[in-house]
Amino acid sequence: MCFARQKVDALIRSRKSVLCVGLDSDLSKMPELFRAMDRPVLEFNRAVIRATSPYAVAYKINTAFYEADGLGGLRDMEDTLTLLPPETLSIADAKRADIGNTSRKYAQAFFEHWNFDAVTVAPYMGEDSLEPFFSYEDKLVFVLCLTSNQGSLDFEELLLEDGRPLYMAVLDKVRTWSRNCNAGVVVGATKTERLGEIRRSAPELCFLIPGVGAQGGSLEGALQSGLDTAGAGALVNVSRGIIYPEGSFASVAEYEAAVALKVHALHEEMRSVL
């Protein structure tokens, strides 16, 4: 099996890229020219996808940005899914999890109804809250481990009685829950040293690494610390650093050119390592 994981690794090798483009598409931040369109978010996403598809391995749809606009926003999410290049991985950044019978419904939503290849989930409620996601053997499940934000100090980094920080307890459990290499973890790029420590502890897991760019993490650090020993097994997400280039744009083509420039620079940095 290992379908989703093999797809990721094959793409990383063939494109010499670990780039995951985050579609955190926000009406108030996108260039004005899109706002005059009939469906601004969809057209914005179409432009982002067109400009990034030669370099992207995955696209991450942050569900919050779509839910904020209710049914209209979720229709944009649904229609955006049809625009993604079929060879790339689609990730629902949803951070869901609940008791078993409820998580089964979330898994159904993201893996069946919307047919994403991967989803992010939150570990707090433990194994039975994540099992319904892991039961889809051809999908990838990224469990929050050590996140890139300040609040990670509040609980994730608390030390347990046995000396491990909580995030290491999460990591250890996730390793036992994986089925046919369908487990992954979310580890922020803002803490490179810890990212390396987590990678050494879990050489077999797939990593989703956010936090490069707007949140302050470096791409170089993420690559050096986050890749597996075979030089694959990790996706580095960049959202705001790609989709909101500075400047004003007179046309969609101009905007796409600015995005392509950003992506090309990131890709050059990746190529030199991969």
Add this chain to the structure above:
Amino acid sequence: MCFARQKVDALIRSRKSVLCVGLDSDLSKMPELFRAMDRPVLEFNRAVIRATSPYAVAYKINTAFYEADGLGGLRDMEDTLTLLPPETLSIADAKRADIGNTSRKYAQAFFEHWNFDAVTVAPYMGEDSLEPFFSYEDKLVFVLCLTSNQGSLDFEELLLEDGRPLYMAVLDKVRTWSRNCNAGVVVGATKTERLGEIRRSAPELCFLIPGVGAQGGSLEGALQSGLDTAGAGALVNVSRGIIYPEGSFASVAEYEAAVALKVHALHEEMRSVL
């Protein structure tokens, strides 16, 4: 302020009820007669609300059950909101949370777009992931603390270096994050002793207590351990135990009568304590 909390306490006192009805509405579990209708979930919810509204203080919409059907399901959620009696509390059982700029979008979705009175959130990512929810002073924010499922042993009950279990660290933080009494915690009814301990540690917080019925918790234990010293400040959620009465039903009226019977029995038990 304390708008949402005062609303809850006033309702508890006037109705002598702490009942939160969970709308975990599942096509495969509802009586067959609804399945032949044009919008089964909406009509099912309409019947549940009609039969329970004399006794319910709150309705909890479990977002997973609606997302599982995509846009159609979310349209059912949206239309169900219009059926809720305005004097009751509407709770989005969504268990969201993400980095700050993303949580702001989730808060916008549930508190502005759908205008819920309350939401459930997951604590793993810490303060800045929950702050956007707490910033709505007239809404209630229920943070997962100690849940009713088996998986709560995996992380929630782990002992920290300082001797506290993780859920007590969450509780202590939530108490400092509350603004104008808008904080609450989710504590399962399946662990009555711990529920009492948590209540003694946080006399001022609003409690959302799931786990009565299908999950094995007792109503009596939830009431004795979960209420505040003034005999209010807690909501006890029952979902499957109310909305799926045994038997087959020839008409909506028959189904409603069976639901009303269930709810009436729960209410009698509540009345004797409140």
